[in-house]
Amino acid sequence: MDSLSQPPSKRPLSSSATDFREVSLASPPAADDEGERSKMFFHIVLERNMQLHPRHFGPHLRDKLVSKLIKDVEGTCSGRHGFVVAITGVEDVGKGLIREGTGYVTFPVKYQCVVFRPFKGEILEAVVTMVNKMGFFAEAGPVQIFVSNHLIPDDMEFQSGDVPNYTTSDGSVKIQKESEVRLKIIGTRVDATEIFCIGTIKDDFLGVISDPGAAV
Amino acid sequence: MARRGRDDDDDEVEEEEDEEEAYDLYDDEEEDEEDDYEEEARRGKASRGKGGGGGGGRKRSREDNFIDDSAIEDDDEDDDDDGGGARPKKKGGGGVRGFFDEEAQVDEDEEEEDDGEGEDDFINDAGADIPDEDAVRGSRRHSIPMRDEEEDIDEIERQVRERYARSSHIEYGEEAAEVEQQALLPSVKDPKLWMVKCAIGHERETAICLMQKFIDRSDLQIKSVVALDHLKNYIYVEAEKEAHVKEACKGLRNIYASAKITLVPIKEMADVLSVESKSVDLSRDSWVRMKLGIYKGDLAKVVDVDNVRQRVDVKLIPRIDLQALASKLEGREVVKKKAFVPPPRFFNIDEAREMHIRVERRRDKESGEYFEWVDNLKFKDGFLYKSVSTKSIHTNNIQPTFDELEKFRKPGDDMNGDMASLSTLFANRKKGHFMKGDAVIVIKGDLKNLEGWVEKVEDETVHIRPKISDLPKTLAFNEKELCKYFKPGDHVKVISGVQEGATGMVVKVEGHVLIILSDTTKEHIRVFADHVVESSEITTGITRIGDYELHDLVLLDNLSFGVIIRVETEAFQVLKGVPDRPEVVLVKLREIKNKIDRRTSAKDRSNNIISAKDVVRVVEGASRGKQGPVEHIHKGILFIYDRHHLEHAGFICAKAQSCLLVGGSNGGRQGNGMDSADARLGALRSPASILQSPGRLPPRGPQMNYGGRYGGGRGGRGYDALVGKCIKIKSGPYKGYRGRVKEVTGALVRVELDSLMKIVTVKRDDIADTPTVATPFREPRYSLGGETPMHPSRTPHHAYQTPMRDPGATPIHDGMRTPMRSRAWAPMSPPRDNWEDGNPATWSSSPAYQPGTPPARPYEAPTPGSGWANTPGVSFNDAPTPRENYANAPSPYVPSTPVGQPMTPNSASYLPGTPGGQPMTPGNVGMDIMSPIIGGEGEATWLLPDVLVNVLRGGDDGPGVVREVLGDGSCRVALGSSGNGDMVTVLPTELEVIRPKKSDRIKILNGNFRGYTGKLIGIDGSDGIVKLDDTYEVKILDMVILAKLAT
Structure with a gap:
């Protein structure tokens, strides 16, 4: 199903791409210009209204609230902030308001979290998930990135077959499923539940960084 | 206009001169050919009169030229001759020469040419046409080089000089001033222009004829004739008086004697001859x-x-x-x-x-x-x-398509270098092509490749803010010098062209072609930069045609089914429900039968029940390992949506048996097929129990039957408010038919036609709701008795309509009952409120009114007998109208008897103990048979033993004889046409009554003769003429309610 429903914590982001480059309390800034240091992880404070069933009312109310929050929020994606990778703390739980009729109580909860939001021009590392003649798809954590064959160096050609791949004419470099590639994001499409990027490996220092075939 | 034409000529002349020299430089190698040309040209001219091939062709072309010129150049020539004077047109000229300068000159030339030499004048034009005709190409220019083998360069030079010296072009080298132009305009003193009607298509011919006439007869007083290409049916004749025109036109084949001659007002005269310069701007590379x-x-x-x-x-x-x-x-x-x-x-x-x-x-x-x-x-x-x-x-x-352009593009050709070729594309731009904020790039001129953003758009001028900071704040460009500019990664929407509506991200920019990765198909699309706008919207383009939408499960023509995975402009791509290998077909709208919208479930490998939205994993087959939520289930085939599957819009088709349910079933709560069926049954039964519960109905035998049939008849219908309603089909092939809604699926409605005994599917838009409420809904109403009088007062309409059309099913019972009911109501119509209160006192007193209140039942009056003939009381059978019916009634209570019968719940409760209530008993026999019909709108309810049927069940297909009708509506059927085969129990829906033919033994399935047997002695349209076995009466009954008896 949707990979987003799985909390990213359970699915380690690929290798060094997950380095915390920067943790800032600010909201994600507008897309960085190319060349600047890229920031894709942000430590921000978000707020959410949590509805809690009356049965949870009791001494562990706060714990329940937090666990519900984690369950609800982690791994989700909002177009504005990106993927919520982890909740690092709860800043404030406001006064609860009992909903008429249902008995549910709504608490405004402020929480700190780490979000992952890729921007245009950023470079990240990703694992190839699928190769076809139009290019290949790679995933960097929850983000799916498509690298079109127009954005693959011209000397790499598509080889169909059992394991479809892109190979240079001399066969020294090969991109196939499970390859790790370093790529640059050139476009993002953000909708309510998903971030989709297109990337390029047609630039200096981009391309395959580890080849499953070579490792064996 | 004329003047402009002159200028062109001027340029041309200069060009000629230039080129002439140029040709001289490299002409040697082509001399031979030109020799040939020249030879040919001469020969052609010489043999012109004899109609030689080349000559003929030339002549035609000359004629063309000549006529083209006749209007405009004629004018010019005159002007030339006379200088720029105050419009002395033709005044000095006179005679033939004045009329057709050019022609005259050409003729002269011709002669000279024949002599072998002479003044080289307009003949050049004519000569040039020869290679044109013969060799596809060639131009006026060539005529000069052609000459140079014979005459040396000096000679040509001399000729040319002479030629241009002679013609007075030079005078017109400068633009005439506005005033001079004005002075040329016709005044009252000038000859007038007359419009003469001539035969359509013969305008030129007429003009020529007039010319010829003018040449032949010097007494004609017309000045000129003009035939305009764009004006059909008319020519213009210039003359002083109308009489002159008439005189000239007399006897012309193409001008009718009666033709009207109208004067062109002086003001409009100039317009007649002004040439509308076409704005077609044909430039190189377009x-x-x-x-x-x-x-x-x-x-x-x-x-x-x-x-x-x-x-x-x-x-x-x-x-x-x-x-x-x-x-x-x-x-x-x-x-x-x-x-x-x-x-x-x-x-x-x-x-x-x-x-x-x-x-x-x-x-x-x-x-x-x-x-x-x-x-x-x-x-x-x-x-x-x-x-x-x-x-x-x-x-x-x-609008060149992509393919076409690609073909024209030679490998190595850069689209960018081909900039000008885009000019045509630009010409097709819609208004408001550029909008503020658009990123643009300059494609022409000094600032080519300058990027910027649109700041302001004024008609064709676009002000842009350049990207480079040193430049002025805004620069103005012509719209055509700009092109939209996108960078890879931009999210765009295609707004015109084949891919219109699609959105995607720009992957690559190749000049003015963008390669876009479509959001939905994840495929590359090539589009022109001009055809897209930046947009954050995500669409697939069109997502629906007609009633079918992307990702719908549809039934195709050939009974296969599939999921729509892509909607194209006029067709759908459907992933067919064939497991193992993905099969995609392109289907047109009409090839789709309907949408499959049923909620079904299937069993997976380990017999878990899968319903829609459950997540399953494919464990075997071609798409093993794929996992995703089930979008559709049909006939044990699952359509699974896997986000990671990029083909077929992410849809995978797999057998339910080769999948495993992952996690719990979402659909569990909704219950599987069995559960829901039960629920439905329960829901269906309840009205039945309502019927019984009030205890108003005397607990009698048929009740069980009644309830059972009711349940059986209405199994598994949709729950739309429309269901069960009586509707009329207002358009489509079934236009005009009435019927009852059986099921509503999306925009389609299954309607049981009253008259055809068949269920058809029509569009929801095609039906008109009649104000009647159909039986199933009335059921509880009857039982509840005192309801709002509105409904009953409406029902008669329905009741009287339906029996006529469909004596087959329920309506009969309506017809039979409701009138009576209305009869019961009718007397009360003034004090209806009382009735609503259920005041028995009023009611009991009512019989007194009954006979005397025909006006209160206006709808009864026009009723044809059919409804009435069905009344259970035998005594009423012959009564054609209610009135007579009443007249026959010996006691006030009698009429109430039938009332009581069908309405048992009502009347029984309201008239407790009254004689009117009790006398039901005699009629009850009939009623017992009838009563099941109350609940039965289903086709199966009126089956009776011994009826010959067709079994439509897989495996048991064929004829059979109903032996027994079970309580739940299903039948025990003995297979074989004589009923000597196996006994099977068949659902009523799987049975089809065999319609009798003439002189067949029949059984009446419905109406108040239900159960009677007889013989079909004739068929009249949809009515059958039946002779009843018991009474030897002859009845006319609808064929629909007749069933063939097993022999």
Whole structure:
């Protein structure tokens, strides 16, 4: 199903791409210009209204609230902030308001979290998930990135077959499923539940960084 | 206008001069050919009168020229002769010469030419036409070089000088001032212009005839004749008086004697002769389409434009049948196959040489480029270069498709370098093409490749803010100098062209072509930058056609089914429900039968129940390992949506048996098929129990039957409010039919037709709701008795309509019951409120009113007997109208008897103990049979034992005889037409009553003769004439309620 429903914590982001480059309390800034240091992880404070069933009312109310929050929020994606990778703390739980009729109580909860939001021009590392003649798809954590064959160096050609791949004419470099590639994001499409990027490996220092075939 | 034309000529002249010199430099090698041309030209001229081939052709072309010129140039010539004076048009000229300067001159030339030499005047024009006709190309310019073998350069120079000295073009080198122009305008003193009607299509001919007449007869007093190309049916004649015009027109074949001659007002005279300059701006490299010939519709690129001669050199992809060409060149007879148009293909010299076609390589005189010549066709780089008339090409609104452009693009050709070719594309831009904030790039002029953003748009001028900071804040550009500019990664939406509506991200920019990765299909789309706008919207383009939407499960024509995975402009791509291998078909709208919208479930490998939205994993087959939520289930086939599956819009088709449910079933709560069926049954039963519960109905035998049938009859229908309603189909093939809604699925409605005994599917839009409420809903109403009188008062309408149309099913019972009910109501109509209160006192007193209140039952009056004939009381059978019915009634209570019967719940409760309530008993026998019908709108309810049926169940297909009708509506059927086969229990829906033919033994399935047997003695349309066995009565009954009896 949707990979987003799985909390990213359970699915380690690929290798060094997950380095915390920067943790800032600010909201994600507008897309960085190319060349600047890229920031894709942000430590921000978000707020959410949590509805809690009356049965949870009791001494562990706060714990329940937090666990519900984690369950609800982690791994989700909002177009504005990106993927919520982890909740690092709860800043404030406001006064609860009992909903008429249902008995549910709504608490405004402020929480700190780490979000992952890729921007245009950023470079990240990703694992190839699928190769076809139009290019290949790679995933960097929850983000799916498509690298079109127009954005693959011209000397790499598509080889169909059992394991479809892109190979240079001399066969020294090969991109196939499970390859790790370093790529640059050139476009993002953000909708309510998903971030989709297109990337390029047609630039200096981009391309395959580890080849499953070579490792064996 | 005339003046402009003059200027052109001027330019032309200069050009000629220039080129002449140029030609001299490299003309040597072509001398031979030109010799030939020249020879031919002369020969042609010499033999002109004899109608030689070349001469004939030339003559035609000359004529064309001549006529073209006759209007405008004629004028010019006059002006020339007379200088720029105050419009002394023709005044001095007079005679033939004045009338047709050019013609006269040409004639002179002709003679001179024949003599071998002489003044070289307009004859050049004529001469130039020869190669044109003969050799496809050639131009006025060539005529000069042609000469230079005979006469030395000095001679030519002299000639040319002489020629231009003679013609008074020079005078017009400068623009005449506005005032002078004004002075040229016609005044009252000038001859007038008359519009004369002539035969349509013969305008030119008429003008020529008039000319001839003028030449022949010197007494004609007309000054000039003008035939305009764009004006059909009329010519203009210039003359002082109308009488002169009449005189001139007299006896002309193409001008009717009665033709009206109208004066053109002085003000409009100038307009008549002004030439509307066409704004067609044909420039090099623009795209055009051919209008005629085998290249009709083909895209061509303009390589050269000759505005004067209205000819255009275009470059096309040749459609040449080399074989035919070879045969032709060898002089063999070529069988012309009209239907065959060779496909466009680049011309390959080697290929041609192989077929022994002589390919010459020659330099073009004009451009100095080399072309390959084959049989007068000119090729270069595989393209055919052709000179065509501007009239034979379409220049407006050319939208070259991508493929076409690709073909024209030679490898190595950069789209960017091809900038000008985009000009045609730009011409088709919609208004408001650029909007503030658009990123644009300059594509023409000094600032080419300057990027910027649109700041302001004023008509054709676009102000942009350049990206480079040193430049002024805004720069103004013509719209055509700009092109939209996108960067890879931009999210765009296609707003025109084939891919209109699609959105995606720009992957690559190739000049003005963008490669976009579509959001939905994850495929590459190539579009022009001009056709897209930046947008954050995500769409697939169109997502629905008609009633079908993307991702719908549909039933196809051939009973296969599939999921719509892509909607194209006029068709759907459907992933068929064939497991193991994905099969995608392109289907048209009409090939889709309907949408499958049923909520079904299937069992997975380990017999878990899968319903829609459950997540399953495919464990075997081609798509093993895929996992995703189930979108559709049909016939044990699952359509799974896997986000990671990129083909077929993410849909995978797999057998339910080869999948495993992952996690719990979402659909569990909704219950599986069984559960829901139960729930439905429960829901269906409840009204039945309501019927019984009030205890108003005397607990009698048929009740069980009743309830059971009711349940059986209405199994598994949709729950739409429309269901069960009586509707009329207002359009479509079933227009005019009435019926009852059985089921509503999306925009489709299944309707049981009243008259055809069949269920049809119609569009929801096609039905009109009649104000009646159908039986199933009335059921509880009856039982509840005192309801709002509105409904009953409405029902009669329905009741009286339906029996006529459909004595088959329930309506009969309506017809039978409701009138009576209304009869019961009718007397009360004034004090209806009382009735609503259920006041028995009023009611009991009512019988007194009954006979006397016919006006209160206005709807009863027009009723035909059918409804009444059905009344259970035998005594009423013959009563054609209610009134008589009443008249016959011996006691006030009697009429209430039938009332009581059908309405048992009501009447029984309201008239407890009254004689009116009790006397039901006699009629009850009939009622017992009838009562099941109350609940039965289903087709199965009226089955009776011994009826011959068709079993429509898989495996048991064939005829059978109903032996027993079970409580739940299903039947025990003995297979075989004589009923000697196996006994099977069949659902009523799987049975079809066999319609009797004439003289068959029948059983009446419905109506108040239900159960009676008889013989069909005749068929009249949809009615059958039946002779009852018991009474030997002859009845006319609807065929629908007759069933063939087993013999």
